[in-house]
Amino acid sequence: MVKKFFTVITHVLLCGYCYAQQDSIPQINGPRLFGARPDKVFIYPVPVSGAQPILMAAKGLPSTVQFDAHTGIITGKIHTAGTYPIKLTAKNKFGKTTRVFSLVIGPRLALTPPMGWSSWYSYGRNVTQKQIELTAKLMKEKGLQQLGWSLLELDDPWANQPVKNNPVWTELKTQPDNKVYRYYEGPDNLTTRQGAPRDGSGNIVPNSFFPDMKGMTETLHRQGFKAGIYSSPGPLTCGGAAGSYQHELLDAKYWSDMGFDYLKYDWCSYGAFAKDTSRAEYMKPYKIMAGALHQQQRDIIFSLCQYGMGNVWEWGNEAGGQLWRTEQDIRDNWSSIHNAMKKLADKAAYVKPGNWNDPDILQIGTIGGNDEDGKKRVNHLSAEEQKTHFSMWCMLSAPLLIGANMEYIDDATLRLLKNKEMITVDQDALGKAAKRLKLMDNQLEVWQKPMEDGSFIIALLNASDNTIASNINILNFELPLLPVTITDLWTKQPIRFPEGDISISIPSHGVMILKCNLSK
Template structure:
């Protein structure tokens, strides 16, 4: 759970903006589990711009071809200090610090044939010049059949670890799938001696057939391309998350991408400066679905300038609690009804069953969910209480109150919205 600069600032975020978001995260959201700050792509490009990447930009590198923060954007990096001063400030707030990296080695390092630290090899020995990311040409791939490639990565990750990096989002790893690169990054992290989370992107067309390899080497992996503040982007994640939910387990998490909530697009890749175009009901839907499916949560809005309602949404205690405590999240109903779908997810925590009823149609709809389908026939006979997790003062209608197997939970669900309910079991004495 944390904040990532991409949705707001694209390639252009600055030190002051990172710290401003970190302070709001620590003050407002850390008590609810939001604890990580991530600087996304191109922090080493002094000429970074909104709405895209620079072709052939003069990136900031050290003598061994490793990226350094651009000092015009991150002034504390002066004199080769890298991200150490910024990471120290983030850590002092009680937060973890992360950065984005691209697969491979900077092409500038290859063109200049810079040495690989601690070896007799050079960047040309390490590079695979036939392997280039299709949407960002800063790097060549690495030739993992040559030991120079691992040596370069080992030195790069050791430098990041020395700066105090806790989280690495490594891009251009999964589309297509690069198993040799995945293994090499995991090996470099292990050799660094620092506990660093490895997050892999993007997940366009990623198959569950890769899950064992992913679990062995990474802690997070994206399951889609970039997601933005469009209902069609959110709707597409229902099927993906339903497919990946059975594979979620501690230490390895399918990631449905960042949450485009709050003020985004200040200097982003897509769109202009705006508050998220998702409606309030769609915002509840995206958060609830991500939580029930146990996806990592990275919010993309600029926290100091986001509307208060967004911060209230993220600070809902149920968000962090259910994400951490519930297990067995799964889709149990997907039913076309007229001009939309009723989609129901459940998860459990002890004697509590969490129920999320989503409605994808353009108008509100009242839905009736048989209790036996939510909790089983035996438990449906027990006494139950309900809690609405988005509107704690609201109690859903329960019919009948005796909790017979033929009973139902009746919910009014808004368009593109969700009703998120906790059903708490208290066994009847005569049946306990």
């Protein structure tokens, strides 16, 4: 009996050692490709996990591109359009791994959905440069950057708010009611962030909480992050800070010179100047800024934020965007996130590499910075609902921007965000989104997404307020061939389906994610 006990203990210890060693071996993560435009400066941090120190190598890079063997950062520009296969190698004392990765130089950016973090739900109107730099440090320490969470987007309000007697406030109030959505706060909601919105040359002026924008982006880049910024096509942002109206080219040059790689462009006060709700008027300010961005030396991914007005998914790419909001701001309650999913149930046709429907920032973990005091609060989504939220954003090939405050993030949230299987679903190079196949009488929803390797991902979503315990036949899926092998992506366990029936038990507002590999 004693011998058997020690045998079991030894087996457990060895298994734990094997798993620990497996996590220590270098693994090159992220998508298999990255898009950049000819003659534009770009940055791509190769996401690599494993025990440090890790030394990397990249074979096949053009001479105009630099690679840092210690940080894994690829940067530079390539003059000639084409696909450049790169052999990446990562090694440490535990082992070595290689992977072929492609730089795709052409007209399209964001060939896979952007992944990163946004300041809005962490710090709201109280955001500072120190907090952005702290967030980068924490994301690095917690292993998120190593899995592809590489964008840090500075949201509203980083620019100065015009003082109360600035003519912009009167100009906006006297614009006729054109029945077009407009929103802005102020003039006295940002009392510690007021000042001249622009200098004598017309350049936008950051508020005092951002004393060194260039230094901030350089800090992010050194740590393997891309830097994102926020503005509005109107004269004011939603928070009442200076926007880009009639200064588009100047602002685009400023962001490029400062080293920003991403722009979120929020409709806000521009509605006061739109003639009507026609598609041409919705597109106009975004086309102007897209043209300005194209003239800059850097690649800057363009995110259109206008809440789905005018069916933006039909024309967002034509207006120059790579992603576009499809919904108003979501909140951390089931109704809000489920409605955002349902809105995209029949819009998979509009999604492809460089064209992403954006149902908004992830409401996962400690959020609440958009409240007036900017303090954290308890998330109103249950643990199961947060898992469903993350899973379905991955199924939809949605941009993944974390709303959680990294200063308070917990292990459960990190486990969700670090799930490699679900990240792979989101970052698949085929670039297809899931569509909803069926809505059952018991409120079980069946969603399906095709993958580049020929497999299919099925989401069984329980939209009801009760546990669903039943069978579902695989004939409810749209699989081109049988037989198949099926794996539960969250448990990593194979699924048995005698006579085609899968036995399911899914809690209220929960989800089961299945990978269906077609047998050859």
